Amino acid sequence: MKICVFGAGAIGGYMGAKLAQAGAKVSLVARGPHLAAMQEKGLRLIEEESGTDVTVPVTASDNAADLGPQDYVIVTLKAHSVPPVVDKMKPLIGEGTTIVSGVNGVPWWYFHKIGGPLEGTRLASVDPGDAQWNGFGPDRVLGCVVYPAAEVIEPGVVKHIEGNRFSLGEPDGSKSERAVRLSEALAAAGLKAPVRPKLRDEIWVKLWGNLSFNPISALTHATLDVLCTDPGTRGVARAMMLEAQQIAEALGVKFPIDVDRRIDGGAAVGAHRTSMLQDLDMGRPMEIDALVRSVQELGRVTGTPTPTIDTVLALVTLRARVAGLY
Ligand SMILES: NC(=O)C1=CN([C@@H]2O[C@H](COP(=O)(O)OP(=O)(O)OC[C@H]3O[C@@H](n4cnc5c(N)ncnc54)[C@H](OP(=O)(O)O)[C@@H]3O)[C@@H](O)[C@H]2O)C=CC1
Ligand SMILES: CC(C)(CO)C(=O)C(=O)O
Numbered sequence: 001m002k003i004c005v006f007g008a009g010a011i012g013g014y015m016g017a018k019l020a021q022a023g024a025k026v027s028l029v030a031r032g033p034h035l036a037a038m039q040e041k042g043l044r045l046i047e048e049e050s051g052t053d054v055t056v057p058v059t060a061s062d063n064a065a066d067l068g069p070q071d072y073v074i075v076t077l078k079a080h081s082v083p084p085v086v087d088k089m090k091p092l093i094g095e096g097t098t099i100v101s102g103v104n105g106v107p108w109w110y111f112h113k114i115g116g117p118l119e120g121t122r123l124a125s126v127d128p129g130d131a132q133w134n135g136f137g138p139d140r141v142l143g144c145v146v147y148p149a150a151e152v153i154e155p156g157v158v159k160h161i162e163g164n165r166f167s168l169g170e171p172d173g174s175k176s177e178r179a180v181r182l183s184e185a186l187a188a189a190g191l192k193a194p195v196r197p198k199l200r201d202e203i204w205v206k207l208w209g210n211l212s213f214n215p216i217s218a219l220t221h222a223t224l225d226v227l228c229t230d231p232g233t234r235g236v237a238r239a240m241m242l243e244a245q246q247i248a249e250a251l252g253v254k255f256p257i258d259v260d261r262r263i264d265g266g267a268a269v270g271a272h273r274t275s276m277l278q279d280l281d282m283g284r285p286m287e288i289d290a291l292v293r294s295v296q297e298l299g300r301v302t303g304t305p306t307p308t309i310d311t312v313l314a315l316v317t318l319r320a321r322v323a324g325l326y
Pocket of ligand 1: 009032081104146147149151287
């Protein structure tokens with residue numbers, strides 16, 4: 001089974017290193033100094049929880065044509081980086097290739113095989129110009145919710161902080177052979193990869209946090225423990241999450257927990273600087289469209305008012321624009 005991880009930074013590097021260590025036929029697409037370091041010295045993975053520090057030789061390139069058609073292409077780019085590279089991924093895609101979308105936020109394939117009147121609805125916020133829908137075709141897609149936390153701490157070096165679950169799910173909820181095979185390959189590499197019948201429910205529980213905590217942290221520079229317990233920002237997060245809950249429930253999602261438990265879970269993570277705050281600090285583009293604007297778009301699709309989401313989205317968009325990051 002040939003697996004290519006496209007965008008082997010923090011998450012893709014973690015996954016790629018674990019697969020390579022387990023002897024899987026895995027290749028990585030990356031770029032710049034990180035790629036050069038991996039090609040020269042291998043990929044070093046430091047796992048904080050277990051205290052392991054291992055360097056594995058990897059096959060890595062910035063040119064998909066070097067790697068050829070794959071059984072699975074696992075996309076671990078930032079959400080806004082995917083549409084511009086759809087054409088560059090084409091050499092990886094053969095007749096039976098499955099594309100695994102390991103990207104935070106509302107996935108571009110959300111309305112594929114959902115059934116009902118919204119079947120096939122496209123989302124401009126995450127797939128402008130339908131680049132992914134038309135370029136990959138939604139039938140190739142297997143959904144994935146990424147739970148681990150990782151960072152590229154220097155070129156060629158990924159630090160894994162915690163978590164090893166990559167929940168998988170077919171858009172139609174079936175336990176397909178392609179999902180089970182990938183789940184087994186990831187499990188053989190020491191990762192948890194359950195195949196879920198209702199991945200959209202999990203997408204929303206994760207998205208609840210990213211939708212609210214990430215822009216609030218970028219606007220306030222507060223860490224999770226602070227913004228989830230300060231009465232003012234907790235209230236803003238809660239209002240955004242309740243608006244999102246109304247949208248998701250209109251789309252058939254069932255939340256296994258309530259907003260207060262989700263916010264308490266965020267607080268318990270501790271003094272974490274969200275990825276959006278880290279991106280702002282490092283001068284990198286922020287995932288505003290996938291994490292926040294997509295939920296606003298779904299509010300319009302379902303006819304649900306989103307006054308708090310609209311306000312926070314306007315503020316964080318301008319914050320990013322002023323920093324030259326949007
Ligand atoms: N990191 C984390 O802890 C978590 C991340 N996620 C989600 O996972 C996804 C990936 O995040 P993360 O791993 O942090 O992101 P990273 O930026 O660390 O990884 C993406 C990698 O792809 C590279 N890249 C971008 N464009 C190209 C291109 N055209 N060709 C080749 N390589 C390219 C980037 O290079 P360059 O640096 O040069 O741009 C970078 O190395 C995001 O949606 C994120 O929200 C989810 C949970 C936790
Ligand atoms: C905020 C958190 C921990 C989850 O809600 C996250 O995923 C991020 O930093 O992007």
